[in-house]
Amino acid sequence: MKWLLTLSAALAVIAAPSAAHADGEYIRITPSTIQAGFQIEIEAFCGDNVNPATVKSEAFGVVTITPQQDPRSGKFVHRGTATIPQDKHARAYPVTMTCPSNQSATTTLHVVNFNVPSRGPRTGGGALASDNGGHSGLIVAGAGSLAAGAFLLVLARRRRQA
Secondary structure (H helix, E strand, O other), rough: HHHHHHHHHHHHHHHOOOEEEEEOEEEEEEEEEEOOOOOOEEEEEEOOOOOOEEEOOOEEEEEEEEEEOOOOOEEEEEEEEEEEEEOOEEEEEEEEEEEEOOOEEEEEEEEOOOOOOOOOOOOOOOOOOOOOOOOHHHHHHHHHHHHHHHHHHHHHHHHOOO
């Protein structure tokens, strides 16, 4: 039961919005873990919140985010969106926001992709588990032939003894 609590806590941390702060600047990506093909929301703060800022990542390219007034606080924050391409590989991507004053903040976006086919893990140490250039069928056929030959040899010896 303890492992279930640990797993729940780990998933909660992964699903929480990701924010990074540097000298008052910050960038927050929501959600911080996303399936490829979907859109993220970007919120950022620069010391100079009257000019657009740029956000760059290998996950989605470069987007410009514009300052908008937060209705709750009255402060200006940069907001924008970006769409992750459907064929983007699953991994963690750094996301960097650069303010007009050249200050920046970086965070991480985790992309998952259930649409891109992937090979299963290489498990075990046997010849059939490794990537041997597509010769698995030959190995199986050879092993089968060897087993059949051994069976026929045992059968022939039994007939001679009888």
